Amino acid sequence: MTDLSGKVALVTGAAGGIGAATAEVLAGYGAKVVIGDIQAEAAQATAERLGSNVSAVAYDASDVDSITSLVDAVVEQHGGLDILHNNAAITAAAWSRxxxxxxxxxDWYDRTMAVNLRSTFVLSKLAVPHMIRRGGGSIVNMASIAAFxxxxxxxxxxxxxxxxxxLTKYMxxxxxxxxxRTNCIAPGAVLTEQVLANVPGVEEGVLSTLPWIRGGVGKDMGNVVAFLSxxxxxxxxxxxxxxxxxxxAGVAAPKVELPAEHGVSA
Known part of the structure; x- marks a missing residue:
C-alpha cells in the first residue's frame, strides 16, 4: 500500500487543476504538502480545502529569485524536501497566442520556456541538494504527449x-x-476546469477518438506521482x-457488441 507518511512534498502550479488534485492525493497518502502558485489567494483556498497537512506559498515560476524563496520556505517550514512535482506551466491559456x-x-515563446522548462530546471537544481541531505528523494516532472x-x-x-x-533523463x-530518482509524466488531454473553460468542445472532441471510456482527470496524474514517489x-x-x-496508441475502434455465442454460460 502506498505510504508517504513523513515525506515532504512540493507541488507547483497547484492552486487548481492537476496540481491541486496531485496535492490532494499526496496528502491523502500521508505527505506534508506545500503547494506553490502565482495565484496566491486561490492557492491558499486550495490548501485550506485540503486540510492541515497542506499549506501554500505564492511564487512566480518565471522568476528565479521567487523560485528560490519558494524552496527556502518549504525547507524552513518542514526541515527538508523529499518529493518535488514540477507541474507549473503555461497550458490552456496559451491556445490563442x-x-x-x-x-x-x-516574447511568448520566451515566456513559455521560462515557465515550463527553465523553472523545472531551477527548481530541481535547488531541490536536489536538500534531497541528497535527506538520503534521497523523488522528482516527477510534467511533460505532455505534445512533446512527441x-x-x-x-x-x-x-x-x-x-x-x-x-531534462528528466539527464537528472x-x-x-x-x-x-x-527523476521521472516524468506525459499526459494526454486532461479535462481540468481551465481546459474545459478555454477550449470549446474539447470534451466531445477527446471522447470521439479516445480508446477509453472517459477523459482524463487530475487525480489520474496524482496517482502516478504518488506511486513514482x-x-x-x-x-x-x-x-x-x-x-x-x-x-x-491510435484512434478508437467502435465499441464491440458481443454476439450471443460469445457469452459465458454457467
Whole structure:
C-alpha cells in the first residue's frame, strides 16, 4: 500500500487543476504538502480545502529569485524536501497566442520556456541538494504527449515539454546514485476546469477518438506521482510515462457488441 507518511512534498502550479488534485492525493497518502502558485489567494483556498497537512506559498515560476524563496520556505517550514512535482506551466491559456512557427511571438515563446522548462530546471537544481541531505528523494516532472509529435498549434508548448522530457533523463542519470530518482509524466488531454473553460468542445472532441471510456482527470496524474514517489516505485528512474487513456496508441475502434455465442454460460 502506498505510504508517504513523513515525506515532504512540493507541488507547483497547484492552486487548481492537476496540481491541486496531485496535492490532494499526496496528502491523502500521508505527505506534508506545500503547494506553490502565482495565484496566491486561490492557492491558499486550495490548501485550506485540503486540510492541515497542506499549506501554500505564492511564487512566480518565471522568476528565479521567487523560485528560490519558494524552496527556502518549504525547507524552513518542514526541515527538508523529499518529493518535488514540477507541474507549473503555461497550458490552456496559451491556445490563442501559441500557434505556429510564423505566428507565435518571440516574447511568448520566451515566456513559455521560462515557465515550463527553465523553472523545472531551477527548481530541481535547488531541490536536489536538500534531497541528497535527506538520503534521497523523488522528482516527477510534467511533460505532455505534445512533446512527441507535431500539431497545427502550440509549438512553444510542445518544444518546452520535449525539453522537460530530456531534462528528466539527464537528472536521472546524474543523481540516481544519490538515491534521487527523476521521472516524468506525459499526459494526454486532461479535462481540468481551465481546459474545459478555454477550449470549446474539447470534451466531445477527446471522447470521439479516445480508446477509453472517459477523459482524463487530475487525480489520474496524482496517482502516478504518488506511486513514482513511493517505496513501490523505487526502481523506476529516468522514465517518461504516458498517461493518456490510450490516445497515442491510435484512434478508437467502435465499441464491440458481443454476439450471443460469445457469452459465458454457467
Amino acid at each position: 501559441d500557434t505556429t512557427l510564423l505566428d507565435t511571438e518571440i 509529435s507535431g500539431s497545427p498549434t502550440l509549438i512553444a508548448y510542445g518544444i518546452s515539454k520535449a525539453g522537460v522530457a530530456a 536521472a542519470v546524474q543523481y540516481g546514485r544519490n538515491n534521487v 513511493s517505496k513501490e516505485g523505487e526502481y523506476i528512474n529516468g522514465q517518461v510515462i504516458t498517461v493518456d487513456g490510450g490516445s497515442t
